[in-house]
Amino acid sequence: xxxxxxxxxxxxxxxxxxxxxxxxxxxxxxxxxxxxxxxxxxxxxxxxxxxxxxxxxxxxxxxxxxxxxxxxxxxxxxxxxxxxxxxxxxxxxxxxxxxxxxxxxxxxxxxxxxxxxxxxxxxxxxxxxxxxxxxxxxxxxxxxxxxxxxxxxxxxxxxxxxxxxxxxxxxxxxxxxxxxxxxxxxxxxxxxxxxxxxxx
Amino acid sequence: xxxxxxxxxxxxxxxxxxxxxxxxxxxxxxxxxxxxxxxxxxxxxxxxxxxxxxxxxxxxxxxxxxxxxxxxxxxxxxxxxxxxxxxxxxxxxxxxxxxxxxxxxxxxxxxxxxxxxxxxxxxxxxxxxxxxxxxxxxxxxxxxxxxxxxxxxxxxxxxxxxxxxxxxxxxxxxxxxxxxxxxxxxxxxxxxxxxxxxxxxxxxxxxxxxxxxxxxxxxxxxxxxxxxxxxxxxxxxxxxxxxxxxxxxxxxxxxxxxxxxxxxxxxxxxxxxxxxxxxxxxxxxxxxxxxxxxxxxxxxxxxxxxxxxxxxxxxxxxxxxxxxxxxxxxxxxxxxxxxxxxxxxxxxxxxxxxxxxxxxxxxxxxxxxxxxxxxxxxxxxxxxxxxxxxxxxxxxxxxxxxxxxxxxxxxxxxxxxxxxxxxxxxxxxxxxxxxxxxxxxxxxxxxxxxxxxxxxxxxxxxxxxx
Numbered sequence: 001x002x003x004x005x006x007x008x009x010x011x012x013x014x015x016x017x018x019x020x021x022x023x024x025x026x027x028x029x030x031x032x033x034x035x036x037x038x039x040x041x042x043x044x045x046x047x048x049x050x051x052x053x054x055x056x057x058x059x060x061x062x063x064x065x066x067x068x069x070x071x072x073x074x075x076x077x078x079x080x081x082x083x084x085x086x087x088x089x090x091x092x093x094x095x096x097x098x099x100x101x102x103x104x105x106x107x108x109x110x111x112x113x114x115x116x117x118x119x120x121x122x123x124x125x126x127x128x129x130x131x132x133x134x135x136x137x138x139x140x141x142x143x144x145x146x147x148x149x150x151x152x153x154x155x156x157x158x159x160x161x162x163x164x165x166x167x168x169x170x171x172x173x174x175x176x177x178x179x180x181x182x183x184x185x186x187x188x189x190x191x192x193x194x195x196x197x198x199x200x
Numbered sequence: 201x202x203x204x205x206x207x208x209x210x211x212x213x214x215x216x217x218x219x220x221x222x223x224x225x226x227x228x229x230x231x232x233x234x235x236x237x238x239x240x241x242x243x244x245x246x247x248x249x250x251x252x253x254x255x256x257x258x259x260x261x262x263x264x265x266x267x268x269x270x271x272x273x274x275x276x277x278x279x280x281x282x283x284x285x286x287x288x289x290x291x292x293x294x295x296x297x298x299x300x301x302x303x304x305x306x307x308x309x310x311x312x313x314x315x316x317x318x319x320x321x322x323x324x325x326x327x328x329x330x331x332x333x334x335x336x337x338x339x340x341x342x343x344x345x346x347x348x349x350x351x352x353x354x355x356x357x358x359x360x361x362x363x364x365x366x367x368x369x370x371x372x373x374x375x376x377x378x379x380x381x382x383x384x385x386x387x388x389x390x391x392x393x394x395x396x397x398x399x400x401x402x403x404x405x406x407x408x409x410x411x412x413x414x415x416x417x418x419x420x421x422x423x424x425x426x427x428x429x430x431x432x433x434x435x436x437x438x439x440x441x442x443x444x445x446x447x448x449x450x451x452x453x454x455x456x457x458x459x460x461x462x463x464x465x466x467x468x469x470x471x472x473x474x475x476x477x478x479x480x481x482x483x484x485x486x487x488x489x490x491x492x493x494x495x496x497x498x499x500x501x502x503x504x505x506x507x508x509x510x511x512x513x514x515x516x517x518x519x520x521x522x523x524x525x526x527x528x529x530x531x532x533x534x535x536x537x538x539x540x541x542x543x544x545x546x547x548x549x550x551x552x553x554x555x556x557x558x559x560x561x562x563x564x565x566x567x568x569x570x571x572x573x574x575x576x577x578x579x580x581x582x583x584x585x586x587x588x589x590x591x592x593x594x595x596x597x598x599x600x601x602x603x604x605x606x607x608x609x610x611x612x613x614x615x616x617x618x619x620x621x622x623x624x625x626x627x628x629x630x631x632x633x634x635x636x637x638x639x640x641x642x643x644x645x646x647x648x649x650x651x652x653x654x655x656x657x658x659x660x661x662x663x664x665x666x
Contacts, residue, residue: 037397043387064495069389071495093519125495129566131368131389132361133497145622158365158501159515160623172520176564 049195071125081165109181114166123167129175132158240447242428244661251315253458265301275399277392280355281491299477309506323592324427330584335417349402356488372567431592508619516631517569522560586645598652
């Protein structure tokens, strides 16, 4: 009929079977390469809890500590700023920190000032949009890149997200979430442990 | 087939004998003819056709200077910044090699953007050149990756925070996002692990892909032949020898022509390298002269100029932009639904509109910003199938098409400018309008590109000899 040699069904089946097994082997060989991109054991071990000393902090003062390579801020708010926090609800995207609390707000910070003690704010100083570190803008009033009704807070220099004095994001900004409150607890009146909250 | 030794006369020179010996084993002469001395290119190619050749020269500059930079650079978070300063101050001519590399990066994008502009206005992506265009878009994507990975290496403030922002883009993807960006960084923040892998991508992985894509781009081009400013197929009119009447051999005609323009290009290139290597902060940003500090974001952070149009679209996508964006996309989908008689297409348009509405409602604007930014590059791949105009070249399109193209270029430049500037409410509005126009240019192209009165396309190219 045609000069095409006839197909040997048996050989073809073996060819398909060996190719399939070989393909599985090749795919399995990819795993170690893909997995090598994960954080190393050393990087994971570096994520231990750290202490921060808050003795002698003045109102409007900010202190920073490194935790898992990220900046953690402690800010002592003024009484006026604390009072202001309950009046902002209408302008905030998520005033009660209801979005994804497991990621951003531990239970003991589920309040309007998002902290254990109203005076002290503890947040990870990283914008929830794309990971820049917002700039403190504690002074109230009109300023470049900020609204005229500004009551103090933080401005992210990258994409203009603004946060209030509790790290809560304002409406219609690129950042979807309030700034992360890390797990933390008070070891004493002047010492905070960041990264652990077993006793809290 | 038996092996045939190519025969040469006994009194031929040693060079001729050697070439015959090689050609019998590897068809070098044949390849040279096919791609150079007997590759027929249209005789009416204009100024805009030099940028492909220039891009190859810049690629060569980047590879050569890059090899020499790796000889002194240290991809280590503790030493990277210092090693770049060492290259600049202590390695003999290190400053020159590095400035050539940094200038080359920006000039690569200048040349590639002009090359893409040429393809856009003369319809170089139309049938049968779709694959050339697709390889070209893939090259553009690889180039963006190459530039991004390379920008981290000096380990300055802009390097660090730029990488932080872009890697975090992936965390916007629902469910897998945060783990994906952790996997990309190899640490909880951009760190030594990130720097090392970016170095590997920048010096070997992406360049290999890039060279392969460039080869595919050129082979595909030489298979179908070059387009020209008239958008006329020169292969439709052949002479007695079977060569296009309107074609001239690439070598020597265009090789010499390109070398002349290359001279001009290198004068500009050298002027930048020697007199303005930082280009007022556009080629090398001021903040990158400060070592990376994971705790302080610079007060104003912007990507290098060639990324800013896409970055602007990312920034423009805020929560209050999602409704206008949905209305715009729904109108486009409605136009597709009305135009098609197929009920499946009508149904698909309705489903996409509903899915988008649900997605815009359920997922963060941050995620959609990433989708818009990625989509604005990916949409380029589809250009050959979006353009329904009966002619290729802008020369024979209706006048209003020229306004649409002009506005598109202006929009792209405005987006680029806004991406460099700090955010402000007015700029946000402007960038949102520009984003809609950019997307509309492509998405509505199937409709507007066939409207209007087209001029008759000649059968031969238009050409005036000097």
